[in-house]
Amino acid sequence: MMGAGGIGGYIGARLAQAGGDVSFIARGAHLAAMLQTGLSIQSDLGSFVHAPVSASGAAVDIAPVDLVIFAVKL
16 A cells, blocks of 8 residues: 555555555654554444554565555645
8 A cells, every 4th residue: 555644544454454465655653653553443334453554664665566556645
Protein backbone atom coordinates (compact mmCIF):
# COMPACT_ATOMS: atom_id res chain seq x y z
CA MET A 1 0.00 0.00 0.00
CA MET A 2 1.72 3.17 -1.18
CA GLY A 3 0.43 5.68 1.34
CA ALA A 4 -0.99 4.89 4.75
CA GLY A 5 -3.15 7.91 5.51
CA GLY A 6 -6.90 7.77 5.99
CA ILE A 7 -7.68 5.96 2.74
CA GLY A 8 -4.57 3.79 2.37
CA GLY A 9 -4.52 2.89 6.06
CA TYR A 10 -8.16 1.86 6.02
CA ILE A 11 -7.98 -0.19 2.81
CA GLY A 12 -4.70 -1.84 3.79
CA ALA A 13 -5.84 -2.68 7.32
CA ARG A 14 -9.09 -4.18 6.00
CA LEU A 15 -7.15 -6.27 3.46
CA ALA A 16 -4.84 -7.47 6.24
CA GLN A 17 -7.83 -8.23 8.48
CA ALA A 18 -9.21 -10.42 5.67
CA GLY A 19 -5.94 -12.38 5.57
CA GLY A 20 -3.95 -10.42 3.00
CA ASP A 21 -0.19 -9.93 3.33
CA VAL A 22 -0.04 -6.12 3.32
CA SER A 23 2.99 -3.85 3.51
CA PHE A 24 2.73 -0.08 3.82
CA ILE A 25 4.99 2.67 2.50
CA ALA A 26 4.67 5.72 4.75
CA ARG A 27 6.89 8.45 6.13
CA GLY A 28 7.69 10.59 9.12
CA ALA A 29 5.82 10.51 12.39
CA HIS A 30 2.99 8.43 10.92
CA LEU A 31 5.42 5.66 9.94
CA ALA A 32 6.98 5.70 13.41
CA ALA A 33 3.57 5.54 15.10
CA MET A 34 2.41 2.64 12.87
CA LEU A 35 5.54 0.66 13.66
CA GLN A 36 5.18 1.32 17.38
CA THR A 37 1.44 0.86 17.94
CA GLY A 38 -0.07 -0.47 14.69
CA LEU A 39 -3.02 0.98 12.79
CA SER A 40 -6.18 1.73 14.76
CA ILE A 41 -9.33 1.58 12.61
CA GLN A 42 -12.51 3.18 13.94
CA SER A 43 -15.52 2.42 11.73
CA ASP A 44 -19.26 1.78 11.85
CA LEU A 45 -18.38 -1.50 10.09
CA GLY A 46 -16.24 -2.56 13.05
CA SER A 47 -13.23 -1.12 14.84
CA PHE A 48 -9.93 -2.94 15.34
CA VAL A 49 -6.18 -2.50 15.64
CA HIS A 50 -3.95 -3.99 12.93
CA ALA A 51 -0.64 -4.81 14.60
CA PRO A 52 2.13 -5.55 14.03
CA VAL A 53 2.34 -3.55 10.82
CA SER A 54 4.77 -4.28 7.99
CA ALA A 55 5.84 -0.78 6.97
CA SER A 56 8.81 1.12 5.64
CA GLY A 57 9.73 4.57 4.45
CA ALA A 58 11.11 3.24 1.14
CA ALA A 59 9.64 0.83 -1.40
CA VAL A 60 13.04 -0.80 -1.89
CA ASP A 61 12.75 -2.21 1.67
CA ILE A 62 9.59 -4.18 0.85
CA ALA A 63 9.77 -7.70 -0.62
CA PRO A 64 8.50 -8.21 -4.19
CA VAL A 65 4.72 -7.82 -4.42
CA ASP A 66 1.89 -8.83 -6.76
CA LEU A 67 -0.10 -5.60 -6.50
CA VAL A 68 0.56 -1.98 -5.51
CA ILE A 69 -2.33 0.26 -4.49
CA PHE A 70 -1.54 3.98 -4.60
CA ALA A 71 -3.41 5.97 -1.96
CA VAL A 72 -1.47 9.22 -1.97
CA LYS A 73 -2.31 12.89 -2.40
CA LEU A 74 -1.47 14.35 -5.78
